[in-house]
Amino acid sequence: MQYPIEDLIRCVQREISLRQSLFPSLVNEGSMTTDEAEIETSMMVQVAEHLIRHSNQKENSL
Incomplete structure (x- = not known):
């Protein structure tokens, strides 16, 4: 299953x-x-930052 x-x-x-x-x-x-x-x-914070960057990039490409 894929989550948003x-x-x-x-x-x-x-x-x-x-x-x-x-x-x-x-x-x-x-x-x-x-x-x-x-x-x-710190690793989990980096995961969050990565997901947020990815989400922002995805939004900007629309």
């Missing part, structure tokens, strides 16, 4: 929020390092 890019962007944004709220506690309990948390969150 707007839905994908919202999904990734929810995931970023989840990581930002969950990862600090995982770091505090020792399940994850600060570096791991920052990398994982």
Whole structure:
């Protein structure tokens, strides 16, 4: 199934929020390092930025 890019962007944004709220506690309990948390969150931010750029390019080409 293919989802609209707007839905994908919202999904990734929810995931970023989840990581930002969950990862600090995982770091505090020792399940994850600060570096791991920052990398994982940063990668998801890059995914969101990529999707947004793609969406903007698609809109501009219409």
